[in-house]
Amino acid sequence: MKLSIGQAWDEARGVFRADGGAIFAVALALTVVPGAILETFVPSSTRTADTHWAIGLFGLIAALLSLTSQIAVSRIALGHPSTVGGALAHAFRRMPSLLGALMLAILPFALAISVLSMSAGVTQTLAPETVPAPVLAAMLILILAMLFVLVRLAFMTPLAADSDFGPINLLKQTWAKTRGHFLKLLGLIVLLMVVGFLLLGGLGGALSAAIILAFGAIEPGSLSAALVALIQQLLAAAVSVLFVVVACRLYLQATGGGEANVSVPHAGHGEG
Numbered sequence: 001m002k003l004s005i006g007q008a009w010d011e012a013r014g015v016f017r018a019d020g021g022a023i024f025a026v027a028l029a030l031t032v033v034p035g036a037i038l039e040t041f042v043p044s045s046t047r048t049a050d051t052h053w054a055i056g057l058f059g060l061i062a063a064l065l066s067l068t069s070q071i072a073v074s075r076i077a078l079g080h081p082s083t084v085g086g087a088l089a090h091a092f093r094r095m096p097s098l099l100g101a102l103m104l105a106i107l108p109f110a111l112a113i114s115v116l117s118m119s120a121g122v123t124q125t126l127a128p129e130t131v132p133a134p135v136l137a138a139m140l141i142l143i144l145a146m147l148f149v150l151v152r153l154a155f156m157t158p159l160a161a162d163s164d165f166g167p168i169n170l171l172k173q174t175w176a177k178t179r180g181h182f183l184k185l186l187g188l189i190v191l192l193m194v195v196g197f198l199l200l201g202g203l204g205g206a207l208s209a210a211i212i213l214a215f216g217a218i219e220p221g222s223l224s225a226a227l228v229a230l231i232q233q234l235l236a237a238a239v240s241v242l243f244v245v246v247a248c249r250l251y252l253q254a255t256g257g258g259e260a261n262v263s264v265p266h267a268g269h270g271e272g
Contacts, residue, residue: 001254003184008249015077015245022084023073027241030069030088032233034062039229041221067102068095070244074161077248091161098160100167101174105153109146113139152178154185157244158251177254188246196239204235 016023042055072091075082082090116135156174159165165173178185208228215224 008246011249012245026072027237030065031237035233036229040226071161074158077245101170155251158248199235
């Protein structure tokens with residue numbers, strides 16, 4: 001089945017018109033707030049190898065909450081009749097399976113790169129000038145292969161929200177559903193990466209600079225750190241949500257409607 005990115009964009013606008021409030025509430029609670037708290041009190045620019053382990057733990061929790069947010073947003077974008085509370089409850093149930101699938105997909109590449117770096121005696125940095133040319137070439141091939149795999153897994157979050165598959169079946173089914181669609185999915189990802197760069201690097205950078213001029217340099221716990229963190233997290237969440245919703249609509253095209261064969265989904269705003 002052919003995929004139409006134009007149709008997916010049109011349907012995504014319908015999703016945002018119908019359920020933008022619900023989607024924003026989910027992203028704000030599970031992605032923006034945890035990320036902004038972390039960046040406010042421990043800005044990325046101040047972290048070192050000596051940063052307390054609790055910060056890393058909080059960062060892991062924030063990442064898991066963000067992953068859960070993507071499943072909940074997918075549940076809404078796919079049109080499953082549910083309240084926001086119901087979508088969140090479903091997302092928390094499905095998050096371990098999605099996390100397991102992601103680990104299975106990424107860990108082999110990460111381990112292979114680690115083995116290569118250790119075999120070459122590279123322990124401090126992977127800068128090109130410190131890595132032998134054959135090892136660097138092998139790492140580049142591994143990174144390109146990992147990127148190929150990640151593009152082919154673009155439907156994994158919608159599938160996790162739309163099914164009860166475990167990690168291995170998530171990988172198998174997603175791989176099957178994206179067969180023949182690599183170039184379109186790659187084009188969508190590149191486009192949204194450009195949008196993200198313009199938003200975060202352009203608008204986000206300009207607003208951050210204005211905040212620093214007005215309230216002073218970014219220091220842990222400062223007003224500048226809080227405002228910059230909030231802006232950056234909001235913009236990053238906007239790009240992430242846009243990708244998730246468009247990917248969901250493409251997923252429905254690829255599956256002929258899936259379990260939620262609707263054109264404009266709607267989620268209630270009560271507790272489920």
